[in-house]
Amino acid sequence: MLDVSVRRHLGAFSLDVSFSAQNPGVTALFGPSGSGKSTVLSIVAGLLRPEAGRVAQGGAVLLDTAAGIDVPAERRRCAVVFQDAKLLPHLSVETNLRYGARRAPREAPGPGFAEVVDLLGIAPLLRRRPRALSGGERQRVALGRALLARPRLLLMDEPLAALDGPRKGEILEYLERLRDAARIPVLYVTHALEEVDRLADTLVLLEAGRVLAAGPLDALAARTDLPVLSGRRDAGAVMFCTVEAHDLARGLTRLVFPGGELQVPLRPEAVGARLRLRLRARDVAVATEAPRGFSSHNILPGTVSAVAPSGPHEAFVTLEVGPTPLLARLTRDAVATLGLRLGKPVFAVVKSTAFDHG
Amino acid sequence: MNPLAWLTPDEWQAIRISLVVATRSVAFGLPLAVLAAYALVRGRFVGRALLDAAVHLPLVMPPVVVGWGLLLLFGVRGPLGSLLLDWFGVRLVFTTGGAALATAVMAFPLMVRAIRLSLEGIDPGLEAAARTLGAGPLDRFVTITLPLMAPGILAGGVVAFAAGLGEFGAVITFASNIPGETQTLPLAIYAATQVPGGEATAAKLSAVSFTLAVAGLLLSEVIARRMRRLLGM
Incomplete structure (x- = not known):
């Protein structure tokens, strides 16, 4: 169970969002740019601090401003996959992959190195430097690195937004496999409905810093009272x-x-x-x-x-x-x-x- | 003919002192320059602008003034100098160590600027990503920031070394011009021009200074390029 409830003001923009989702599964934060979805993700990751809020994942309270709990990002075990992979340029692909694994607690459950390399098809890349990778390859490595950190929650911040059409399709297939193979809960931020359709179990619709609706994907997609969805040509x-x-x-x-x-x-x-x-x-x-x-x-x-x-x-x-x-x-x-x-x-x-x- | 005989023992001594002083100034100044650069780029604290100005001061002040300031601070009666003398028995004025201190202060802005430049080129997102992978502050500094700013550190060190070989005003003011102790290359050249028949010495040492400076600059370029390739940037 993922529980998120945060409040934050930034100039004229105010964020007041709460939702919860059953786990494991993919929870998609969907909304137009500026709706606050990436801010929510940063708060869950611990990279941003809200004025008030609570974040809990599977019984572990990561943030609770009322109780004075604020676990630092490096101890939250919420690995983030960013839009641009953020691979460490001075390390090989293999060392990048092992970066999170080395710092993960030994007893934490999660897939092994060979399994992840196999799942993402990155065995031929292991000795290369990030600079020598294509955008799609980089994103696969970033995904593998996050998985190997044995996170309790995997956060993805528009991981496909910087890729072209065919690469998107390729990574989407890996993400589908990942969703079906690894039992790691995922919080997925996107403004592309196609990604929501293919990946999400739970959908959280955001607009202007507020939750418009939240619930199982199929239930929300069939609703006619949500202009964000029903107003689209592909409603x-x-x-x-x-x-x-x-x-x-x-x-x-x-x-x-x-x-x-x-x-x-x-x-x-x-x-x-x-x-x-x-x-x-x-x-x-x-x-x-x-x-x-x-x-x-x-x-x-x-x-x-x-x-x-x-x-x-x-x-x-x-x-x-x-x-x-x-x-x-x-x-x-x-x-x-x-x-x-x-x-x-x-x-x-x-x-x-x-x-x-x- | 012995190639060493091209220079007199006194001239060799000036070169040796210069090398020792420049080496010590870089060894002493570089770690502090890394800290200062890191604080200036990543730090969010009151007085950052003040620190920035203080770091750059030696670049715009007359070196003699810097030397005189050091004399006030680190002289045997100065607030810091008396402490050093009482607690550690260290006297800086009129010593090779003092010459190194004066040189380090003068070269400090050069080091900070080079390190800062490479630090500003590092995407803070890399550290954010590492953070979510479980890396704490010191861990991130050692595994990400430090290696990625290594080209800047090395380049800064080499430039500071080259500049340190030729520091004049601050050294002569703070450490004086003592052959075998604080008489570096430029001080020896200056001394040579002050005595009749010293032109040959001045010319030879000037040629040495010129060669060392140019070699230093070239070396720093080469190192920076190699490092960038090695770091995959």
Whole structure:
């Protein structure tokens, strides 16, 4: 359990944030730049001191201004991965990796050197200097160094922001593996929704130094009352899927999610792999009868659980497909014509190609 | 012909004294210069501007004034000089040690400036990252800050050494011009120009001074470049 509650004033900006998250898992602090998410991370790390606040992780109180507790950063065991890797330029990659490990308490649990090197694919880099690494490689080494410090909490401050598209994808894959392999709780700061979709278990939405909403990712993504999310072009539900089977002949992959299954164009993940899909509200159509003679593979029976206006002429319709909520963005006219109201059984129609990964 | 015979024993002695004085001034001044530079760059304390000014004072004051100030402080009746004499039996005025002190004070700003420059080039984020990895203040200083500012320390040391070989005003004021004790190269040159027929000595020692100074500057450049490469910067 990660518990954070901090107050800090800096000129005109005031930060008043509190949230808690179940662990282990990835807690994403998401918000526009200037929303205070990096400040929160610095406070949790112990690099910044708030005027008042409390930070506790898994029973260890790291900061409690009321009780006069302020564990110095070097003893908090909250390793940070920064946007620019901050590798020590005068040390080799291997020495950098071992920097935190040497200073970690012996009895602390955590992955071993070989395991981390293997997980991040950095064995060929060990003897190099940081200067001779690419941006993506540096970030992988920084991640490995933080992991090897056996942190009780891993902090990541926009670790992908300085990378280009392909490198981002590469590191994201490592981060997914890390999330699934290491049982280390992570606090992840980002302003990229794609990273949230792929990594976060718990989402904390920040705006102007305040928490807008906090909760499990899928629950928050399906909400229509958070303009930060629902106002985006890619607003929509996030579905937690498992790869069920690949049909190479038809070029399709079958995914199951709680409440149903989906067919999508062939995916690279192995059978059994878990993945998250963002199903954009504008890619979901709604029918009141099971459509026939239709190009779509994905016709999901469900019930309307909410209708909320979205702009002057449109509306969000929330559909429950089993326990999984989906969002559809329709015109108000369509809502009226179809007679969509709470509890009405409907069919969500989704084109197979509608899915973005992430 | 013996190449040593190019210079007279007295002239060799002046060179030796100069080398001893410059070495001692750097050995004594460099650690303090590291501390001063660190305090000026990373320190957040009242009076930082004052310290900055004090460090740079010898650079802008007439050396004779510095020497006279030292005489007031470290003379056998001075507040610090009397303490040194009573407690440790150390007398600085008119000694090689005194010449080294005067030289160190004069070269101090040169050392601090070089170290400071390299320290300012170090990303404080490196230390922040190390902190979250469990490194305490002393640990960070030794494993990160010190090695990364080593080029500055070395360059500062070499420049101070080269400058120290030629320090005149402060040395002659504080330590006087005693052959075999405080008579460094420039003092010997000065003395030579004051006696009839001393031109040859003055010319030879000037040539030596010039060579040592140029060699020092080149060496500091080379060392700084090598170090930067070695440190992966």
